[in-house]
Amino acid sequence: MKTRTIGFIGGGNMATSLMSGLIASGHSPQQIWVSDTAAATLQSHRDRLNVNVTTDNLKIVQEAEVVVLAVKPQILREVALQIAPAVKQKDVLVVSIAAGISQTSLALWLGSDTAIVRCMPNTPALVLTGATALHANANVNEEQKDLAENILRAVGISLWVEREDELDAVTAVSGSGPAYFFLMMEAMEKTAVDMGLNERTARLLVQQTALGAAKIALESAESPAQLRERVTSPGGTTQKAIETFQQNGFTELVSKALSAARDRSIEMSKQLGAD
Ligand SMILES: NC(=O)C1=CN([C@@H]2O[C@H](COP(=O)(O)OP(=O)(O)OC[C@H]3O[C@@H](n4cnc5c(N)ncnc54)[C@H](OP(=O)(O)O)[C@@H]3O)[C@@H](O)[C@H]2O)C=CC1
Numbered sequence: 001m002k003t004r005t006i007g008f009i010g011g012g013n014m015a016t017s018l019m020s021g022l023i024a025s026g027h028s029p030q031q032i033w034v035s036d037t038a039a040a041t042l043q044s045h046r047d048r049l050n051v052n053v054t055t056d057n058l059k060i061v062q063e064a065e066v067v068v069l070a071v072k073p074q075i076l077r078e079v080a081l082q083i084a085p086a087v088k089q090k091d092v093l094v095v096s097i098a099a100g101i102s103q104t105s106l107a108l109w110l111g112s113d114t115a116i117v118r119c120m121p122n123t124p125a126l127v128l129t130g131a132t133a134l135h136a137n138a139n140v141n142e143e144q145k146d147l148a149e150n151i152l153r154a155v156g157i158s159l160w161v162e163r164e165d166e167l168d169a170v171t172a173v174s175g176s177g178p179a180y181f182f183l184m185m186e187a188m189e190k191t192a193v194d195m196g197l198n199e200r201t202a203r204l205l206v207q208q209t210a211l212g213a214a215k216i217a218l219e220s221a222e223s224p225a226q227l228r229e230r231v232t233s234p235g236g237t238t239q240k241a242i243e244t245f246q247q248n249g250f251t252e253l254v255s256k257a258l259s260a261a262r263d264r265s266i267e268m269s270k271q272l273g274a275d
């Protein structure tokens with residue numbers, strides 16, 4: 001990737017994942033800037049990642065060619081209005097990772113000429129295994145599209161969606177998705193301990209099993225349903241567990257949970273945005 005200066009406004013969980021991933025994949029920390037309201041957060045980024053830090057969001061716009069908006073959706077409006085005058089003076093690409101904030105809202109706050117890519121990454125970016133879907137507004141040129149895609153591809157896979165509203169589903173599937181797998185791991189670990197395994201053994205077995213299942217799913221041409229059947233010996237232990245999941249509404253529960261996340265993304269754009 002041609003090295004560009006990337007600035008992050010908000011230095012929390014997701015910015016940390018993206019900055020760490022970018023550095024691990026070869027991006028120079030000297031070409032990364034991050035702003036935050038908390039001095040301790042910035043000190044930690046300077047010490048651990050050796051990136052440039054500031055409490056001044058406008059400095060990020062001045063220094064960076066790509067500005068990543070990585071604050072909570074609830075304060076995005078305030079931040080966008082604050083940086084808007086600086087954004088209007090500069091040919092900068094704005095990349096928003098905020099859940100549930102539309103390009104329409106961002107353009108209203110930042111200026112209608114602003115090149116905006118809205119995307120939805122996830123925290124495995126920290127270990128270069130992120131999954132990001134992106135959508136660009138009409139002001140984004142091909143070079144800027146490549147730039148945004150390359151930044152996110154440095155920390156995992158990145159793909160474009162045709163319609164912006166697909167990002168609500170993406171948020172429910174892969175944005176929030178890591179938490180669903182962690183919840184499953186948490187529940188399996190707890191049960192393993194309840195069954196008499198020690199905590200270390202329980203954690204290691206669950207972690208390696210999750211990793212193995214994900215690896216097989218990625219490397220095999222078979223569907224998850226086929227792979228599941230391979231583990232399930234007729235009349236055996238897995239069959240009992242799967243029947244228990246299914247008889248208790250597992251698939252419906254997953255569907256309900258993801259729909260609730262998708263609906264919350266839509267609701268947030270109405271509550272917090274200018275839509
Ligand atoms: N976490 C995730 O898995 C994912 C999150 N996202 C999106 O990423 C965005 C960030 O989420 P996440 O990293 O989890 O949130 P965090 O709360 O961890 O990070 C946001 C950071 O911004 C700081 N901040 C608050 N106000 C300002 C301000 N005015 N100027 C600069 N920085 C400020 C916060 O400081 P303080 O805490 O002191 O307020 C905090 O350090 C959200 O919009 C979310 O929707 C997208 C995909 C996945």
Ligand SMILES: O=C(O)[C@@H]1CCC=N1
Nearest residue numbers: 099171174175176177
């Ligand atoms: O929970 C959230 O709202 C954010 C968006 C996707 C993951 N975390």
